[in-house]
Amino acid sequence: MGNELEIINGMKDAIIAYDKAKCLELAKQGMSEGIEPLKLINDGLTPAIQELGERFGRGELALPYLMVGAEGMQDALNFILDSMPKGEYKPKAKMVLGSVKGDIHDLGISIVEAVFQANGIHVYNLGRDIPKEKFVQKAEEEGADIIGTSALLTGTMFEQKVVIEYLKKQGLRDKYIYLIGGGACPSSEWCDEIGADGWATDVMLGLEAAKKALAEKKGIEL
Numbered sequence: 174m175g176n177e178l179e180i181i182n183g184m185k186d187a188i189i190a191y192d193k194a195k196c197l198e199l200a201k202q203g204m205s206e207g208i209e210p211l212k213l214i215n216d217g218l219t220p221a222i223q224e225l226g227e228r229f230g231r232g233e234l235a236l237p238y239l240m241v242g243a244e245g246m247q248d249a250l251n252f253i254l255d256s257m258p259k260g261e262y263k264p265k266a267k268m269v270l271g272s273v274k275g276d277i278h279d280l281g282i283s284i285v286e287a288v289f290q291a292n293g294i295h296v297y298n299l300g301r302d303i304p305k306e307k308f309v310q311k312a313e314e315e316g317a318d319i320i321g322t323s324a325l326l327t328g329t330m331f332e333q334k335v336v337i338e339y340l341k342k343q344g345l346r347d348k349y350i351y352l353i354g355g356g357a358c359p360s361s362e363w364c365d366e367i368g369a370d371g372w373a374t375d376v377m378l379g380l381e382a383a384k385k386a387l388a389e390k391k392g393i394e395l
């Protein structure tokens with residue numbers, strides 16, 4: 174198997190067949206053949222986990238199977254992200270990122286971390302299930318420009334509002350750009366309602382939102 178499409182489709186099929194080893198092997202092959210890392214992630218891994226998520230949502234798939242699929246994605250993702258060339262330039266901005274309190278989905282934020290870093294934004298990835306105080310404390314400690322929160326559950330989405338309200342209460346709202354993301358929930362309506370500076374359900378849209386806000390609010394051009 175050698176061509177790009179076969180490798181990408183093979184990765185997708187492997188996740189859907191819960192074949193973690195096969196997916197990782199194909200990710201390694203894809204990287205060694207010079208396929209663009211984001212292509213492997215966006216066209217191979219993400220649609221596969223979305224497919225499993227839809228089956229889970231329709232009640233056709235039990236949670237343990239979804240977890241095996243997610244582990245397969247995580248293994249391949251870690252390999253791809255670790256093998257991505259690291260930028261040689263100095264970052265022009267800093268961001269604190271994490272999944273909100275109560276939310277343990279963290280595949281998306283790993284991708285955001287890697288892509289933002291490759292584009293000149295240093296990311297402090299706090300991980301998952303992060304309380305409001307921790308986002309703000311880290312941002313203050315590191316002198317961050319952006320705070321980014323991720324939520325994938327209808328039940329945790331509200332925490333994105335809790336974080337921005339906490340910033341306001343601390344008198345820090347204007348100090349930071351506040352971005353929200355995560356596949357299942359955020360929208361422009363939610364972004365407007367809570368007063369965030371940008372939203373994204375895809376990493377490249379997120380990067381555009383970050384660039385725009387950095388230029389407008391901080392005078393930083395990436």
Ligand code: B12
Pocket residue numbers: 219222223225226227229230231236239240243247275276277278279280281282284285320321322323324325326327328352353354355356357372373374375376377379380
């Ligand atoms: C994988 C997965 C899991 C894995 C998570 C593994 C992990 N380490 O992350 C496991 C199996 C553990 C899991 C658990 C659960 N899950 Co789940 N899960 C998913 C699934 C299939 C994919 C999520 C994902 O990783 N997508 C791929 C990544 C790359 O996409 P992403 O997160 O959206 O990130 C991208 C963008 O949104 C953006 N982005 C993300 N964050 C941010 C932040 C910023 C600032 C910016 C700018 C951009 C940005 O960039 C990323 C890259 O492009 C979704 C279905 C779906 N289609 O989303 C369900 C889904 C989110 N899960 C769901 C549920 C219900 C659960 C559970 C409650 C199940 C249960 N009964 O226990 C638990 C939740 C526990 C908890 N407290 O969080 C539901 C949520 C329904 C709802 N609306 O509330 C979904 C929608 C499935 C469904 N159809 O029912 N899940």
